[in-house]
Amino acid sequence: MLESRNITKKFGSKIAVDQVTLKIEPGYIYAMLGPNGSGKTTWMKMAAGLVKPTSGEMFFDGEPLSVESRRHIAYMSTEPYFYAWMTVGDVGRYYKDFFEDFSPARFSDLLRRMELTEDLKTKSLSSGMMAKLKIAVTMARDARVIMLDEPLNGIDLLAREDITRSITEAAGEDKAILVSSHLVDELETISDYAIFIKNGHLIEVDNIEESRAEAGKSIVDRYREIYGHGGQEW
Amino acid sequence: MFKLLKYEFRKTWYTKAILLVLTLIAQAAFLIGVFFDKDETLGLSVATLVMLATFGIMVIGLVSLIVFHQDLNTKQSYMLFMTPNSSYKILGAKALENGLSVFLSGVFFALLGLADISILVAHEGDLMAVVDMFRSLIEQLQSYLVFDAKNIITVFFAGLSNWLMTLSAAFLAIVIAATFLAGKKFSGVVSFLLFLLLIWGLEKVIGFIPDMSTLFMDMVLTAIASFVLMVVLYLVTGWIMDKKLSV
Numbered sequence A: 001m002l003e004s005r006n007i008t009k010k011f012g013s014k015i016a017v018d019q020v021t022l023k024i025e026p027g028y029i030y031a032m033l034g035p036n037g038s039g040k041t042t043w044m045k046m047a048a049g050l051v052k053p054t055s056g057e058m059f060f061d062g063e064p065l066s067v068e069s070r071r072h073i074a075y076m077s078t079e080p081y082f083y084a085w086m087t088v089g090d091v092g093r094y095y096k097d098f099f100e101d102f103s104p105a106r107f108s109d110l111l112r113r114m115e116l117t118e119d120l121k122t123k124s125l126s127s128g129m130m131a132k133l134k135i136a137v138t139m140a141r142d143a144r145v146i147m148l149d150e151p152l153n154g155i156d157l158l159a160r161e162d163i164t165r166s167i168t169e170a171a172g173e174d175k176a177i178l179v180s181s182h183l184v185d186e187l188e189t190i191s192d193y194a195i196f197i198k199n200g201h202l203i204e205v206d207n208i209e210e211s212r213a214e215a216g217k218s219i220v221d222r223y224r225e226i227y228g229h230g231g232q233e234w
Numbered sequence B: 001m002f003k004l005l006k007y008e009f010r011k012t013w014y015t016k017a018i019l020l021v022l023t024l025i026a027q028a029a030f031l032i033g034v035f036f037d038k039d040e041t042l043g044l045s046v047a048t049l050v051m052l053a054t055f056g057i058m059v060i061g062l063v064s065l066i067v068f069h070q071d072l073n074t075k076q077s078y079m080l081f082m083t084p085n086s087s088y089k090i091l092g093a094k095a096l097e098n099g100l101s102v103f104l105s106g107v108f109f110a111l112l113g114l115a116d117i118s119i120l121v122a123h124e125g126d127l128m129a130v131v132d133m134f135r136s137l138i139e140q141l142q143s144y145l146v147f148d149a150k151n152i153i154t155v156f157f158a159g160l161s162n163w164l165m166t167l168s169a170a171f172l173a174i175v176i177a178a179t180f181l182a183g184k185k186f187s188g189v190v191s192f193l194l195f196l197l198l199i200w201g202l203e204k205v206i207g208f209i210p211d212m213s214t215l216f217m218d219m220v221l222t223a224i225a226s227f228v229l230m231v232v233l234y235l236v237t238g239w240i241m242d243k244k245l246s247v
Helices: A040-047 A088-098 A104-113 A127-139 A157-170 A184-188 A208-215 A219-227 B002-011 B013-035 B039-073 B077-081 B087-124 B127-141 B149-178 B187-207 B215-244
Strands: A002-011 A014-024 A028-033 A055-060 A073-076 A145-149 A176-180 A193-198 A201-207
Touching (some): A014 A201, A028 A040, A028 A219, A040 A176, A104 A127, A157 A176, A184 A219, A193 A208, A201 A208, A208 A219, B002 B087, B039 B149
Parallel strands (some): A028 A193
Antiparallel strands (some): A002 A055, A193 A201
16 A cells, blocks of 8 residues: 655765665554654655655555645644644645545544634644644544654643544554554554664564564563664664 | 635735735825825825835735745645645646736736826816826827837736746745755855846846837737746746655
């Protein structure tokens, strides 16, 4: 469905993503894990078409990523990105105007669950409220690939439960959901696969159930092995 | 394209609203000056209206460039580049919005000017004196220019084409700063110098057009040349955005 082949992104002399080959298949929820600066966000931005790779290529349904693939890929960035003049309602109308798969009814439902109202100005939202709005507008799309970059940042415990619930609700056979987060244990309960990235390199992709059943390791254990002191060097 | 245009208008609406409010205040002052015979207020309001008509259009152009810069260099760029619209379409919507805004502002100020002259004439009651003044002015100018609707429209469109060509050169300079010069020191200064260089080069190219016998032919050729150069700049800018731009 979504695939990167030997994709590399350099910012000046810094290599953010290095020769990453990764396949995202429909029907699964993927947890993308790694510390700050490991390359998760850059990979997601390349998949969303926002950042151009230095080398390698990104594919959607076997075709190079194009304007057309943006119709099927929803991306929620970790930074706020709405226009300052917008209200919460304007954000919904904007998405409705540009994305055929956007559901205003689902957006309203998510807003209600997140305790947001349409008349609120985006520039006056707290960081937690902004995070909730980004989640609501992204999850209101019926996109085939949904990528959420740090969706649980700055969100209180109860809202986090709402968000993880909406992620599992959105999952389906024809959809792939990719979530990056530092809150590894919370992702473990909802994800099928864990993607470990370190210093721009793809370390491994683990099937969480198999890993637990065969090696007796949770993704928290594996995270400690890879990123903890004495972890694998790259 | 219509949806992109709608949001481009929305992004620049505040500036246009401020210009409109200032124009309405100046217009109110003009009417007070006319109907209450306050010459000082009348003079000041006319000067303000002329200034708003001249600089207002320039401000609209500058705001369009600032919005484009923000759309490439801040996180709000995601709002545009996440949508299923090509770089050519996004750029086209921006150029079209600016062209339409400048065109409509020009028409608005021209109509307002005509209305104000009519009000002045009707109130002063000396219609024939004002008509004679305009006739004499036009007769003087006609010794080397032919003033008719055809020429006025051609001059207007040549000016609009030239404006859009200048705007396209500015778009190209901004895109180069956001791509090839991204993260480099003095990228803003380099991009401004590049813009000046582009304008100098474009004027040189237009300078190659031979002088024609009539104003009409001069303006038609200038409009065509500006339009062709604008299209070239648009294609180059769109291609760079498509292939190189990371937001």
